[in-house]
Every structure is written in structure tokens, then in C-alpha cells.
Amino acid sequence: MSTVALHDGKRLWEEEGWCILHGLLPADEVRLAQEALPDLFPTAEEFAEDRDPARNLPFRVDSHSVLPAFPFESGVLNRMVLHDKVIDLAQEFLGLTNIRLYQGMVSAKYSDGALDDEQLLHVDYGNHTLVVPRPDLGYQHLELFIYLSDVTAETAATRMVSRRLTTGVPTERTYLSLTEYPDLYAAEVPASGPAGSILAYRPDVYHRGVRMTAPGAARFMLHVSYKPVATDWLGSQAWPGAAEGLAWHRFMQETNVRQLTMLGFPEPGHPYWNEQTLRGVSARYPLLDMAPWRAASSGAGPS
Template sequence: MELIEAAQMWHTDGFVVLPAFIPADELGAAVRELPAQFPTAEGFHDGTDRRRNRYIDDEFAGIDTFPFTSTELSLLAVSERLLELAGTLLGDDDIHMYAAESWAKYTGACDYDQDLHRDYLNHTLLVPSTAPGCRQVEMFVYLTDVPEELGPPHLVSRRHTDHLPAVPNWFLKPGQASESRYTDDSGSPELYAAEVSGAGPAGTVIAFEPGTVHRGTGLTAPRGARYSMQVCFRPASLQWGQRVGWAVRSFSPEWSAFVGRATVRQLQALGFPPPGHPYWTEETLAGMALRYPRLDLSAWETSA
């Protein structure tokens, strides 16, 4: 699918599924490093990986936050392909990645089957907007194949949700009750009837908006494991879209390893000023050389 066509679908439906968008050769290095970050399917199900207990009884326990143990995985989160997709969808070349997580799930570890919901409550201080320059995009990136039995997300087109108010945010499955103003406990049969599966092969990218109604589904494959990333982008000027502040992680070994191998564009997507910005002076360049000894500063030096 051409990026322009993908953007049209994203604007119309609130999401677009791009099967195998990232080719196998671009995934390979990150996938080979996954066992350093997460148990393999065998290690989890055979009980031979001592990290196993972390994933039991908590659907979110399998999340690691950027920068990752795997530098290759960190670089993949801001790969040229994903940055180009985000820029096209958002209609802006100056974009920032405001969150990135890698996620491992294992059959039987816990119940991953969620109620339909929207993500905006912890992705923006405001409410979702469709105005140009005011949108955010989330992406699910499949590191391995995610068929239906390995719990792909299900999503509902904006064609079925445009009438919904900003609150409530969660739409509970039938048989549940809640008194929270953020939940609708009517059973929402029309929404569940309209959901579509995001199943796809390794490299599939699902781009959606924080205001898109969706949910995670359960893993049923025997001895199954699912590995994915969630990366989130916004225009640099959109200050109310936030989830993680990178500075709090910027003195970790993982961050330094990432910075030492990242391109200028990748670092700009994390908040580094571009070449030619007034920030770059002899003083700051000297300081950056001390802080990041493996960072090639030549692009910024020539513009200082």
C-alpha cells in the first residue's frame, strides 16, 4: 500500500493495517536480540527462564520501556520507515516519538482479553482532535507473526464511533457493571459487532489514533508467545501530547548505546535540536562530546 493511500485510510477509519510493512531483513537484527530482553516461548512454557514469573497474572508486566536492552530494537523504533510513515500520516516532517514500549505476551500467563477502549486518557492532556497539526499516531509493530490465536488487537472504524462523546472511554463487554463515569456498561453490542482483527505477519504495522476504539485479545495458541512494539509520534509543536519524558532515562547505558548509533533524524525524533539550531555552540558541542563519547557530532559542528 502506498503511504498516501495509507494516510487516506487512517484519516477515514482512525486506523490502517499495513501487513509486513517492515521487511524481514530490517527486522532480523532486532528479532535476534529478543531473547536478551524477553524469555523465548520455550523458556517461558518450560519454566527454564528465571524471568518467567514476572509475566504471570498481569497483562502489562510484559512491557519494557525505551531505550531497550536491545540497541537494535531501540533503533527499529525510530527506523526511517516508521518515521516516514508517521510524517506522512501527521502531515509534518518535524515529528517526535513521545513513547515507545516493547511487549511480550505468553499463552496462559494471564488474561489479555480487554474491553474496547480509547488510549487518549494517558496520551494527551486534552481530547483527540482531527484538526490538521493536532493529531497523534500510535503504532503496533509486530516483531513476529501475530495470527488470531496470538492475540492481535481488534479495532473499530471511526465510521462506527464518530457519534461517541469523549466520555465514557471504556466500553465493557456484556455482564459487567461499573459506576465510573469513564465506563459504559451497556454491553455496547454495536461496537463489538463492528470490530475487525489486526492479525498479520511479522513486520506488520497498525497505525491508529489515541481516539480510535480498540482492544487487546487473548492468546489461545498452545505454548504461544507474541512479541511487538508500540511506538507513538506527534508533531514537535504539539506540546499537550505526552506519555514519557526521555530525560529521566537519558543517563542509562541503554540510552548511551542507542545515541552512539542513531542518525541525526532519529535523534531529532527524540528531541535533539536539528543542525543549525541556536543551541549548537562550541560550548554545547564540547559538553555533548563528553556526555556521549560515541556520538558523531560532525552534522552539528558544521552548522554551529
């Protein structure tokens, strides 16, 4: 994906409210992420053949009741959420370098899944912000779906409505009824794309999930959201709550300064760091290379 294409995507995201980015993520890394999915979810075949009815049941009741979250047991999924290309994209779209990851989840949807998979048109900001979206620099937030399977109209591509058509809808109308807005339902477009594509959408774009129409199929995707730093009213997950878990400690063995900064971990040179905190954090995470933090702390001496 060239810079020009990223700029085109940003313009679409701003004007239409959404865009699909192709070819941004390396195919081999997408394949590795796909290989991590069977540990988390039934495969399409396992679900279609109902090999494990108890495992399948939640997806028949509410496909969002099973939403494994970052930090994942799988390092490849963690890397995907904090991939350099994804961070680059978020910084480009938000127009800022100082941003934070505030959501990382993975979902699955199946043929013959939950009736609730057929959603009303809605905006997502209701559970991403305490207030209402403000689209200016420094206030906008970015929602991404990273496709881990091919997504078509028949395999439940999210239906999107251009923002150009919804300027007259009052901000507080987070759900739109079919009877009141039939023209918007008629104007919806499937956000189709092969595995590895990224759907970027604004918190104020109307969209909806739909049921699978293809038989024996499954759809897997990562839900990844970024926001500007110091926007306490925006959020979804809080990373410190996961920091006693094994998944977090495994993640800390293979991460880096840029990824950790996205999570709110104090950057090298931050006033938080002194001899005592450098020593303590190093003891807490013995395999984390603390050299960048030590090097940036004047009082800590050479690493």
C-alpha cells in the same frame, strides 16, 4: 511498500481509524529485532514449559507489568523505533516533518497469560494526552504497533472497531461495556499481520487486547508513538530521564541527526548550539560525530 500504498494506509487510518502496513520494514532487520527478544522476554517455548517460573510470573498476573522501554539495550530495537521507514510513515500520516517520538516500548503476551489480557473496548488517549484528541493537522498523534511475531486472531491480534461505527459514542467514554455496546463488540475485526507488519491506529479508535487462544504461543510487538512538535499535552515517556544510563550512551554511539531530532535533541543550527555547548556535548558523547552540528553553527568554525 509503495507511496501509493502508504497513501491508502493513511486514508484508512483517517477514515476507519486504523490500518495494517505490510512490507515496510526490511525482513532482515525484523529478524535481527526478533533475535534480541530472548534477552528481554521468555520465548514461547520457555514460557509454555515454565522453565523459569519467577521470570514467567509477571506475564501471568499482568502482561503489561514488563514493558522494556527505549532506549533499549539492543541497538536493533532502537533502530526499529527510529527506523527511517517508520519516521517516513509518521511524517506522512501526521502530515508534518517536524515531529517527535514520544513512546517506545516492547511487550510480550503468552498463551495462558494474564486474565487482564481480555480487555474492554477502549480508546488509548487516556494516558497519551492531558486533553482529548483533535484530529486536525498539527494536533493528531500516531500510535504504531510494530509486530515482531506473526499476529493472527488466535495469537491475540488486537480487535479494532471502525471509527465509522463509533461516531455516536461520546468522546469521554474511554471504556465501553459489553452490555451497553454489544453491536460494537460484534463488529470488531482482528488486526492480523505477519512479523514486520505495522498496525497504525488513531488515539480515538476503539479497540481491545484479547487473550491468546492458540496453545504454546507468544506475541511480541513494539509500541511506538509520534506526535507533532510543541504539543506539550501529548506524551508518555521523557528521554532525558534515561540519559544517564548505559543504554542511552550506547545508543548515542550509533545514532544520527534525524533520529536525535525525533527525540528533541537540538537540530544542527538550533540557537542552543554555541562553542561552549558544542564542546560540552562532544565531551559527553565522545563517539557521536558532531560534524553536522559544528558545520551548521556559524560561530563554531569548520569541523
